[in-house]
Amino acid sequence: MADNRNTIPKAFVIGDPISHSRSPLIHRHWLETNGIRGAYDPVHVRPAELAGFAAALRDGSSGYAGGNVTIPHKQAIADLVDHIDETATQIGAINTLWRENGRLHAGNTDSHGFAANLDASAPGWERSRIAVVLGAGGASRAVLHALVVRGIPEIRVVNRTVERARELADRFGPTLSAHPMDGLHEAASGADLFINTTSLGMDGAPAPAIDFTTMNSDALVTDIVYVPLLTPILKMAADQGFRSVDGLGMLLHQAVPGFERWFGVRPQVTSQLRGLVIADMEAHR
Numbered sequence: 690m691a692d693n694r695n696t697i698p699k700a701f702v703i704g705d706p707i708s709h710s711r712s713p714l715i716h717r718h719w720l721e722t723n724g725i726r727g728a729y730d731p732v733h734v735r736p737a738e739l740a741g742f743a744a745a746l747r748d749g750s751s752g753y754a755g756g757n758v759t760i761p762h763k764q765a766i767a768d769l770v771d772h773i774d775e776t777a778t779q780i781g782a783i784n785t786l787w788r789e790n791g792r793l794h795a796g797n798t799d800s801h802g803f804a805a806n807l808d809a810s811a812p813g814w815e816r817s818r819i820a821v822v823l824g825a826g827g828a829s830r831a832v833l834h835a836l837v838v839r840g841i842p843e844i845r846v847v848n849r850t851v852e853r854a855r856e857l858a859d860r861f862g863p864t865l866s867a868h869p870m871d872g873l874h875e876a877a878s879g880a881d882l883f884i885n886t887t888s889l890g891m892d893g894a895p896a897p898a899i900d901f902t903t904m905n906s907d908a909l910v911t912d913i914v915y916v917p918l919l920t921p922i923l924k925m926a927a928d929q930g931f932r933s934v935d936g937l938g939m940l941l942h943q944a945v946p947g948f949e950r951w952f953g954v955r956p957q958v959t960s961q962l963r964g965l966v967i968a969d970m971e972a973h974r
Contacts, residue, residue: 698727700951701756703734703742712757714969715944719956727952729756736761743769746786747793754951755787757944758795763827770795779861780830785947799831802943803913804839809942809958810934811909815839817881821904822846823873824887825853828913832886833861845876878903885912885922896921901929912936916970937963 702712708731716729734742739762745751758766763782767773770786770793777783777797785796807814820841822829825848836844844861847868848854854867868876877883883904890896891914899922901910910926915936923933941958949955 698725698952699730699753700728700947701730701732701753702759703732703739703756703762704759705733705735705761707731707733707759710757710759711940711966711969712759712944714965715941715962716948718962718965719948719954720952722961723952723954723956725952725954732756734762736765739765740769743793746788747771747791749788753788755785755947756951757947758784758786766795769793776800776834780834782827782830784943785950787947787950796946797831798943798946799939800834800838801946802939802941803832804835805942805945805958806936806938807909807911807934810938811911811932814882814909815841817841817909819843819845819880820882820884821873821877821880823883823885823889824848825850825857825867826886829857829886830860832884832913833857833865837861837864841882845880847873847876874900874903877901880904881908883908883910883926885910885914885920888914890914890917890921892916896925899925901926901931904931906930907932909934913939915940918967918970937966941966 702710710731713729713731720727746753763784766783772792772794774796777795780797783795783797785798787794820836822832825846842864844865845868846854846857846865849870851867851869858865858867909932911934912920912922913936914920918935918937926933945956
């Protein structure tokens with residue numbers, strides 16, 4: 690868990706590129722607020738370097754206890770670890786690594802992050818009877834996993850390519866159904882929860898007009914996009930009188946389990962941390 694130079698616990702985030710990651714800001718804040726003399730490093734790892742990085746992590750020569758994995762390594766790393774937990778297996782992507790008893794373990798905390806964000810911001814959300822998930826890409830899998838684990842009885846997946854939605858319905862079970870994009874209005878009818886898992890509205894990109902009025906009047910709308918914080922989809926929902934939860938909390942809460950595993954302390958997601966990340970987002974607009 691320690692390196693030979695300074696004997697402090699260390700963790701990382703790897704990706705290609707990596708300069709955009711806000712994980713160092715989050716984890717370094719927790720190290721400071723918890724009084725831990727540790728380190729969290731962004732490490733630029735190209736695809737050709739991934740196997741060597743994983744080997745050094747496994748044998749301890751890297752000095753890291755573990756770390757986070759981001760694009761483009763979230764699938765490729767699966768072939769380089771000794772054990773993948775059930776959540777990451779079901780989601781089909783890895784975002785967390787750790788060493789344990791000389792073996793390299795992998796998991797995915799995005800499902801936890803999604804659910805924990807709603808737990809904190811909209812308690813009782815799991816009592817939803819019908820959830821609509823917009824999008825059937827990689828990001829939707831963690832959301833679908835969380836919905837299934839929490840026992841949402843009916844989950845409607847809406848996607849431009851309905852075949853991809855059907856693939857997810859086959860993967861996650863009989864509570865899911867697949868719907869085409871032009872069936873979004875009908876799919877939203879009677880729903881209690883709406884989740885955007887697409888990149889629609891990200892960084893100023895346009896989003897199509899969505900009519901939420903067929904949903905239940907107390908329905909909740911959330912978006913895993915968090916740049917901008919108030920996405921076009923969340924603004925539409927608010928303008929139509931619906932409750933909403935932004936996606937920043939998912940980013941913050943998904944980081945909690947990894948920090949606890951590497952540094953031995955379970956950190957808190959606070960308004961101070963949220964403010965730090967929002968300030969960083971505004972500084973890099």
